[in-house]
Amino acid sequence: MFAQFALHERLLKALETLSFTEPTAVQAAAIPKALEGRDLRVTAQTGSGKTAAFVLPLLHRLLSEEKPRSGARALILLPTRELAQQTLKEVERFAQFTFIKACLITGGEDFKVQGARLRKNPEIIIGTPGRLNEQFNAGNLPLGDVEVLVLDEADRMLDMGFAEDVLKLAGQCPAQRQTLLFSATAGSGLREMIEQVLREPEHLLLNRVGEINEEVRQQVILVDEGEHKEAVLFWLLQNEPYEKAIVFTNTRVQADRLTGRLIAAGHKVFVLHGEKDQKDRKLAIERLKQGAVKILIATDVAARGLDVDNLDLVVNYDVPRKGDEYVHRIGRTGRAGAAGTAISLVAHTDWNLMSSIERYLKLRFEARSIPGLKAGYKGPKKLKASGKAAGTKKKKTDAGKKAGAKPAARRKPANKPKAAPSAVVSNDGMAPLKRRKPAAE
Numbered sequence: 001m002f003a004q005f006a007l008h009e010r011l012l013k014a015l016e017t018l019s020f021t022e023p024t025a026v027q028a029a030a031i032p033k034a035l036e037g038r039d040l041r042v043t044a045q046t047g048s049g050k051t052a053a054f055v056l057p058l059l060h061r062l063l064s065e066e067k068p069r070s071g072a073r074a075l076i077l078l079p080t081r082e083l084a085q086q087t088l089k090e091v092e093r094f095a096q097f098t099f100i101k102a103c104l105i106t107g108g109e110d111f112k113v114q115g116a117r118l119r120k121n122p123e124i125i126i127g128t129p130g131r132l133n134e135q136f137n138a139g140n141l142p143l144g145d146v147e148v149l150v151l152d153e154a155d156r157m158l159d160m161g162f163a164e165d166v167l168k169l170a171g172q173c174p175a176q177r178q179t180l181l182f183s184a185t186a187g188s189g190l191r192e193m194i195e196q197v198l199r200e201p202e203h204l205l206l207n208r209v210g211e212i213n214e215e216v217r218q219q220v221i222l223v224d225e226g227e228h229k230e231a232v233l234f235w236l237l238q239n240e241p242y243e244k245a246i247v248f249t250n251t252r253v254q255a256d257r258l259t260g261r262l263i264a265a266g267h268k269v270f271v272l273h274g275e276k277d278q279k280d281r282k283l284a285i286e287r288l289k290q291g292a293v294k295i296l297i298a299t300d301v302a303a304r305g306l307d308v309d310n311l312d313l314v315v316n317y318d319v320p321r322k323g324d325e326y327v328h329r330i331g332r333t334g335r336a337g338a339a340g341t342a343i344s345l346v347a348h349t350d351w352n353l354m355s356s357i358e359r360y361l362k363l364r365f366e367a368r369s370i371p372g373l374k375a376g377y378k379g380p381k382k383l384k385a386s387g388k389a390a391g392t393k394k395k396k397t398d399a400g401k402k403a404g405a406k407p408a409a410r411r412k413p414a415n416k417p418k419a420a421p422s423a424v425v426s427n428d429g430m431a432p433l434k435r436r437k438p439a440a441e
Contacts, residue, residue, distance in 0.1 A: 002056075005031050008063040010097040011056060018093060024049035029204045031057055034180060039201040041194055042182045045331060048206065050152070051090045054180045058148050059095055061178075062123055071145040074124045075173065077166060079156040080301065081106040081128060081278060082285060087152065088126050100124065105141075107131045108278030115140040129157060129165035136172065146173040148180070151197070154190060155183040155324075163193060170197045184331075185324055216333055216340045220354060220365045222375045223345045230261065232345060233317055235370055237267060237295060240341070242313035244288060246296045248329050250318040258317065259297045268292070273299040300325055308332070316344040319353050323360030343368070348377045355387040 002015050002023055023031065026044040033040055034057035044050050058074050067073065078084045084106050091102045103117045105127030111134070118125070118140045125132070125141070135141040149170060151157070157166055170179070179198050183190060194201065223229040237245065249255045252273035259271040270284035270293050287293045289308050300320070314333045320326045326344075333340030344365065346354045358364055369375075380389030 005035065005056075007031075007035075007056060008060050010063060011059055011094060013097050014094050017096070020052075024053075026050050026204070026206045027053045027056075029206055030054070030180075033202055033204070034058075034178075035060060037178055039179045039198045040181065041198060041201045041203045042180070042206070043185065043204070044182065044206045045184050045327065050182050051087055052094070054150050054152070054182065055087075055091055055094055058124070058150065058180075059091070059098065059100060061148060062100055063098060067145070071142045072118075072122060072125045073145055074148040074150070075132075075143065075146050075169070076124065076126045076150040076152065077129055077132070077157065077169065078126070079128065079153045079160050079162065081108060082281065082301075083153060084126050084128055085282070091124060091126065102126055105132055105135060106278075108281075111135075111138075129162040129169060132169055133165045136169065143169065143172040144174065146177055148178045149173050149197070151179070151181045151193075153183065154181050154193060155185045156328075158190065158193065166193065167196055184328065216330060216342055218330065218363070218365045219341065219343045219368045220346050221343060221368050221370065222377050222379060223347050224375045224377055225347045225349070228373070228375060229317070229345055229347060230258075232370055232373055233258070233315060234262075234265065235373055236313075236315060236343065237262070240313060240343075242294070242341070243310040244291070244294055244296075244308060245313035245315065246298055246311065246329075246332055247315045247317050248298055248300070248320070250299065250321065252299055254318065255297045255299055262295065262297070267295055269295045269297060271297045272301065274301045300329070312340045314340070314342045316342070319344055319346060319350040320357070321353065323357045326357045327361075348380075351380055352388045355389075358387060 002020060003012060005023075007015075026042065026048045027050075030040060030042050030050070030053040034054065042050065042053065044053075054076075058076075062073055076084075076087060078087060084104055088102055088104045091100075095102070101120075101122045102124035103120070103122040103126070105114050105118070105125060107128060107130060114131070114135060115138065118135060132141060136143070151166065151170075154166075157163070179201075181190075181194065181198060181201070221232055223232050233247065237247075247258065249258065252275050255271050255273050259269050262269045270287055272281055272284045276284070284296060285308070288296050288311075311333050314330050316326070316329060320329055330340075330342035333342060344350075344354060354365070382390035384390045
């Protein structure tokens with residue numbers, strides 16, 4: 001029960017109103033430590049309830065000691081606009097019986113409007129590192145009163161190239177602040193950031209990447225590239241039982257193409273990728289949440305932080321390039337222990353990538369085929385011990401060997417007199433220079 005944490009009574013009232021009863025594993029581990037004022041490094045997968053794990057102790061601290069004349073007392077950094085928007089909503093839900101105000105600062109919105117928003121002196125600022133740095137450079141973001149700094153999805157911020165912006169913002173906050181760093185992975189790339197922003201942190205390792213929600217079925221379907229792969233996707237969206245689905249592609253071009261094809265087939269679909277403006281992205285997410293559409297086609301911009309109730313099907317139309325990306329994609333379903341299905345469409349060019357993801361997760365995906373839509377591709381004939389396809393390297397043919405060898409010097413035509421080289425004068429007017437023959441185009 002949340003009452004065990006001795007949270008402020010207004011927060012407990014909000015939790016009761018929201019029907020929050022049993023804390024998740026990450027909440028049970030992180031909230032007591034955060035209430036003690038400790039710096040935390042928390043490794044937990046998406047969908048584990050980590051937002052409440054830092055929002056509740058942060059709000060408790062602000063309520064316990066009011067400082068009405070101070071500047072912003074808490075700064076929450078996140079990698080994407082969507083995750084920032086959802087975090088703001090969570091803060092507002094938990095703070096509904098308080099007078100604490102939070103504001104959102106992300107790209108894609110009017111800069112001057114955001115500056116005016118900051119001048120209203122909100123207690124909590126939530127935003128993305130790039131835009132927050134721009135506001136700081138413009139003199140709109142005083143950070144001298146920050147008591148709590150939160151870095152959510154810190155590994156993702158590194159992947160997106162925000163390390164310098166994050167460190168700069170952290171460096172402007174008081175040294176005696178409390179810092180809470182959350183990530184889905186525990187990679188070595190975080191080491192420098194951890195050393196610079198945390199003070200003697202306690203590391204809570206929960207829900208390792210390989211420990212994906214057991215209620216999520218993970219399947220692979222072998223496909224042939226092109227029309228067959230598309231036909232399998234259409235069959236799944238027409239026949240697979242689901243309330244809401246996300247189809248992931250690796251490129252925005254593919255996402256746009258599939259969206260057009262599905263709309264033409266009568267499906268209600270929205271598309272979400274990095275080239276969409278903020279208005280369209282917000283509309284896509286809201287329509288999916290409200291149930292106005294059942295299907296979202298997305299690139300990995302939506303793989304983190306997208307929290308939609310009853311989203312129970314994820315289809316990897318394109319196999320993700322890394323194990324981390326796979327985890328974050330399928331983390332959109334099976335949220336907080338709910339059931340879901342994740343299906344990856346695997347063509348012959350994807351086999352080794354899929355095998356690498358299985359080794360990363362230390363599991364084997366369930367093989368599945370669609371009656372009447374079986375692929376010509378049956379998988380590799382031979383497998384290495386790693387599970388990758390064996391004998392995929394082509395042996396060099398005689399022609400290939402000749403092609404790889406240095407070309408023999410061309411013979412000069414017989415009995416053909418050499419043309420006298422034309423000369424041009426060098427820039428300094430000294431010795432004549434031989435004119436080179438123009439390179440072949």
